[in-house]
Amino acid sequence: MPDHPDLSQSLLSRLGQGETINQLCDEQNWSRMDFDNWFESQCQSRVPSREHATNDSLRDNVTITRDAHGIPSIYAASASDMFFGFGVAMAQDRLFQMDFLRRRGLGQLSELLGASHLELDRTARVVGLHRIAEAQWHELSDDVQLALQRFADGVNHVVDDLGHLPPIEYSLLDTSPRPWTPIDSIACEVEFQWYLTGRFPIICIPELVRRAV
Numbered sequence: 001m002p003d004h005p006d007l008s009q010s011l012l013s014r015l016g017q018g019e020t021i022n023q024l025c026d027e028q029n030w031s032r033m034d035f036d037n038w039f040e041s042q043c044q045s046r047v048p049s050r051e052h053a054t055n056d057s058l059r060d061n062v063t064i065t066r067d068a069h070g071i072p073s074i075y076a077a078s079a080s081d082m083f084f085g086f087g088v089a090m091a092q093d094r095l096f097q098m099d100f101l102r103r104r105g106l107g108q109l110s111e112l113l114g115a116s117h118l119e120l121d122r123t124a125r126v127v128g129l130h131r132i133a134e135a136q137w138h139e140l141s142d143d144v145q146l147a148l149q150r151f152a153d154g155v156n157h158v159v160d161d162l163g164h165l166p167p168i169e170y171s172l173l174d175t176s177p178r179p180w181t182p183i184d185s186i187a188c189e190v191e192f193q194w195y196l197t198g199r200f201p202i203i204c205i206p207e208l209v210r211r212a213v
Helices: 005-016 021-028 032-044 079-106 109-113 115-127 129-139 142-161 168-172 182-197 200-212
Strands: 063-066 072-075
Touching: 005 021, 005 032, 005 168, 021 032, 032 168, 063 079, 072 079, 079 109, 079 115, 079 129, 079 142, 079 182, 109 115, 115 129, 115 182, 129 182, 142 182
Parallel strands: none
Antiparallel strands: 063 072
């Protein structure tokens, strides 16, 4: 099985582009078990270290422990440091999901997943979800802005530590995560608000009827 990072990345990228497992197995002379073992090793090698998170800007270290089910507990000397640890733990577990959600809110999902998601991006941009997120940021108190910034710092601590082995989804898509910002967190929340309450038919159909009549 390939142990060179460039070859593994090439195979993952081809899977992401639509080649089948059987095609790769035939080319590499693998059994299905060989493929499963290789893919599992690729996934496992991308799990970030979960034992200890530190950052130069912290007054004290942040310690993250996990129980037998992987559920994190964060120990910190201050609320600011706690939010940093929260960002670390969240990014360790859900970085690609977080990226997916922020892109939905910013209208940038098709940049990651292709033209099939253009309609979602158009909707987000026409509604102006990113502008709403930016406006909300400026209305927040200093304490909340600091919490969001420290959360972003924690996420970026994980992103910076990934090296050439990002979560497997990024390798399948042949891309890499970009830095997280406080507004990205707000964009996730704004998109969820729209998901729960935004209904174009309710808004548009009565107006179209009014204009027609």
